[in-house]
Structure formats: C-alpha cells, structure tokens
Amino acid sequence: MSWHPLEGVIVVDLGQLTPGCYSTLLLAELGARVIKVERPGGDPVRQLIPGSHEWLNRGKESVVLDLKAEKGRTALHDLVSVGDVVVENFREEAANRLGxxxxxxxxxxxxxxxVSLRADSRHPHKPGHDLTVQAESGLLSFHHSDAGTAPRLATLDLAAATVTVVACVGAALRAVTTGEGSHVVVGMQDVGASWLGRYAAEANALGIGELAGGPRGARALQERAAYGTFRTRDDRQVAIACIEPHYWFRLVDAIADRNLVAYRNPEKRDGAVADVNRLLARIVAAQDLSRWLEIGRSKRLPIAQVRSLPSLDEIPATLFSTGSRSPGAELSPAPALGQDTDGVLQWLAARRSGAASAALDDQSQGNGR
Structure with missing residues (x-):
C-alpha cells in the first residue's frame, strides 16, 4: 500500500543543483506534484554532474520558462496561482531580478x-557551495583535514535540502490552518551550525570549547573507545560501535582477551581511550572480517562491514514506507528538458478559461435576480 501524504499538493520547483533538486525529489516521493521550472538550457545539474539529473529529478515535470522575460514571469505567476509551495535556491539578488x-x-x-534556500541566511546575496559553507560553519574541520582536496559527500547540500522539506511541509500545514502562505528562509550555514550544536555543548562541558572548531578539537570530541573502524586480517575494514556498557560487556566477553578484560569497567575504558583502541586494533587484525561480522550477528552488536559506494540497484526507490514496510511512490523517470511545457501551460489556460466561465455564470445569475 503506497503512502502519499502530500497528494494534491502542488510544488513549483525553481531549485537548482543538488540542494534544490534533492529537496523537491523528497517532496515528490511524499506524493506532491512537482513542476520543475527550468531556464532555457536547463538546470545546470544536467550538464555539471553526470547522472545526477537522472536521479535527483525523478517524479517531476519539466517546464522551460525564461524568467528574464515578461512572458516567462507571467507564466510563472500563473503556476503560482495554483501552487501550494514555491521552492528556490537562487542568491537573493538573482531571485529579485527574476521576480x-x-x-x-x-x-x-x-x-x-x-521556501528559499540560501548559503547564508544572514548574508543572502553571498554565493556559496557545499564546500565553502561546510568550511564557514565549522563542519568541514570535523570530518576532513586533507588540504588540496574536498570531501566526497556534499553533506550540507543534502542536509539543507532535507530541512527545506520540513519547511515546505510546515508552510503547507500553516496555510491549511490559517489560509495564509509563509516565506521561510533556510540557511545552509545555519543547518551546519545546528548539526554542530551537540558537539559545541560537549566541548563546553569538557572545557575544550576553543578547540572544537579545529582538527584538534574535532578529534578530541570524536574519539571514543570501541567506536571506530579497524582493519581485519584479510585487509578489509570493519566498523565497531560498542560504546554503551551493555554492548561493551558483550564485546569483551565475546573476544575473551585477558588484556581487554582489564578494561571491562566502562569508566576504566573511557580513561584509556587510545590504549583500548590500539589493543582492539591488534585483536581485530588477528581475525578475518567474516569472524567479526559473525560476532556482531550472534551477540547482537553494532558491528558492520565498511562497504564501497552501492550500485543504483541497491539504493531504495523511495525513502518512505508505511508501517507495513510497503513501498511509497514509484517515481517516473527524470524528464527531458521542457517535455511538459506545452501540457502544463495548456492546463493553466484551461483553468483560467473555466474560472472565467464560472465568473460569467455567477454574474448572469446575479443579474437575473
């Protein structure tokens, strides 16, 4: 049984590149009708990132409008007249120029x-991409320290897109209860800072607040005993996350190494993080990956293989399911550029014509009375 909670909601999608496209992909998965408005030439994601358009723009309609021209802006306003939410991630000055x-x-x-997605909500004219916003928010120092390279995962592109979905749903609900729309601004830098709030609180509690923004502080906050990746005898990697006492006790008992047993008390373990992890690294390196996965399964421990990038066939078609685990919306393939322009504009014209006819009928009935 499919789950389409946003069925009937119309989203006018002016989003571009990963953050804009991913936010409206999630809205489409939730059942919204997403009408993607593209400039002549199309969303840059079609050219800049091979394969991304085909994944990020599934389940959408494509309409080409030139918003630099009056005719294009008029058509956009016609779309807005029937829409529930408009999503855009232009710089503010560009949005203003385009109306x-x-x-x-x-x-x-x-x-x-x-709903407007900006790199920096306090400086909405400022350009930015995931890399620069991660850098300014402090997030980059937490998981990337190799100069001359960029992180593989566009963390804030995806995180900010997800927050944008929350903003869209909230705005649509408010319109239902009040009859009024809203303007919500989501700042990518704010999302990064919000993610770091938990770590800033931890740094403050540990008295290392001034280090939290740099690599030293990031490592100090992230280091935990029995919480990391370890190399196995067959040169694979396994992730072990046994920080809670009940997991830690079961792991120590399953390994039955007398040196590790000396740290069975969680307080003693946490007072010797580096020593425990060095010891664990030696123990893990003495067995193949399959042995550690078997310990994870049999003892119900959070132990997992470190896998490479999955194939498309392994990625779920939708993130959302009902309580019965049945799949949500099966999305149509990503549209060709402008493939729905004529159909959508004809639909809008028919709606206008119908509304005009209804108004004339009401007027004639009024005159008859």
Missing part, C-alpha cells in the same frame, strides 16, 4: 508559500 519574491508570490496566490 521570485514573496511579495510577487503573495500577489499571485496569498495561500502559496515561498
């Missing part, structure tokens, strides 16, 4: 909300 402002959205449809 994508909350004032314009509100004039076209007071119930429609605008």
């Amino acid at each position: 994508v402002t909350y004032a314009a959205i509100r004039r076209a449809n007071p119930r429609c909300s605008l």
Whole structure:
C-alpha cells in the first residue's frame, strides 16, 4: 500500500543543483506534484554532474520558462496561482531580478508559500557551495583535514535540502490552518551550525570549547573507545560501535582477551581511550572480517562491514514506507528538458478559461435576480 501524504499538493520547483533538486525529489516521493521550472538550457545539474539529473529529478515535470522575460514571469505567476509551495535556491539578488519574491508570490496566490534556500541566511546575496559553507560553519574541520582536496559527500547540500522539506511541509500545514502562505528562509550555514550544536555543548562541558572548531578539537570530541573502524586480517575494514556498557560487556566477553578484560569497567575504558583502541586494533587484525561480522550477528552488536559506494540497484526507490514496510511512490523517470511545457501551460489556460466561465455564470445569475 503506497503512502502519499502530500497528494494534491502542488510544488513549483525553481531549485537548482543538488540542494534544490534533492529537496523537491523528497517532496515528490511524499506524493506532491512537482513542476520543475527550468531556464532555457536547463538546470545546470544536467550538464555539471553526470547522472545526477537522472536521479535527483525523478517524479517531476519539466517546464522551460525564461524568467528574464515578461512572458516567462507571467507564466510563472500563473503556476503560482495554483501552487501550494514555491521552492528556490537562487542568491537573493538573482531571485529579485527574476521576480521570485514573496511579495510577487503573495500577489499571485496569498495561500502559496515561498521556501528559499540560501548559503547564508544572514548574508543572502553571498554565493556559496557545499564546500565553502561546510568550511564557514565549522563542519568541514570535523570530518576532513586533507588540504588540496574536498570531501566526497556534499553533506550540507543534502542536509539543507532535507530541512527545506520540513519547511515546505510546515508552510503547507500553516496555510491549511490559517489560509495564509509563509516565506521561510533556510540557511545552509545555519543547518551546519545546528548539526554542530551537540558537539559545541560537549566541548563546553569538557572545557575544550576553543578547540572544537579545529582538527584538534574535532578529534578530541570524536574519539571514543570501541567506536571506530579497524582493519581485519584479510585487509578489509570493519566498523565497531560498542560504546554503551551493555554492548561493551558483550564485546569483551565475546573476544575473551585477558588484556581487554582489564578494561571491562566502562569508566576504566573511557580513561584509556587510545590504549583500548590500539589493543582492539591488534585483536581485530588477528581475525578475518567474516569472524567479526559473525560476532556482531550472534551477540547482537553494532558491528558492520565498511562497504564501497552501492550500485543504483541497491539504493531504495523511495525513502518512505508505511508501517507495513510497503513501498511509497514509484517515481517516473527524470524528464527531458521542457517535455511538459506545452501540457502544463495548456492546463493553466484551461483553468483560467473555466474560472472565467464560472465568473460569467455567477454574474448572469446575479443579474437575473
């Protein structure tokens, strides 16, 4: 049984590249009708990142509008008049030039909300990509320290896109209860800072707050005994995450190494993190990966193989399922550029024509009375 909680919701998608496209992909998975408005030439994701368009823009319709021209802006406002949420991630000055402002959205449809994704909500004209926003938020120092390279995972692109979905759903719910749209701004840098809030609190509690933003502080906060990756005898990697006492006791008992037993008391273990992890590294290196996975299964411990990038066939078609675990929306393939332009514009024209006819009928009935 499919689960489409946003069925009937119309999203006007002006998002670009990974953060814009991923946010509206999730909305499409939740059942929203997503109409992707692209400039002539298309969303840059089609050209810049091979394969990404095909994944990120599934389940959407593609309409090409030139928002630099009056005709394109008029067509956009027609779309907004029937929409529930507009999503965009332009710099603010670019949005203003293209007429994508909350004032314009509100004039076209007071119930429609605008959700704007910015690199920095306090400096909305500032350009930024995942790498630079990770750097400024402090997140980059936590998981990447190799100068001259960039992290493989665009963490804040994906995290901010997910927060954008929350903002869209919240705005749509508010419109239901109040009849009014909203303008919500999601800052990628704010998302990064929010993620780091837990670590900043930990740093403050440990008295190392001034180090938390740099590699030294990041390592100090992240180091835990029996919480890391270890190389096995057959040159594979296994992740072990046995920090809670009940997991730690079961791990120590399963390994039955007398040197490790000396650290069975969690307080003693936590007072010798580096020593425990060096000892664990030697123990793990003495057995093949299969042995450690078997210990994980038999003792119900959080132990897992460190795998490489999965194939597309291994990635779930949707993130959302019902309580019965049945799949959610099966999305249509990503659209060709502009493939739905004519159909959507004809649909809007038919709606306008129908509304005009209804208004004439109401007027004639009024005159008859």
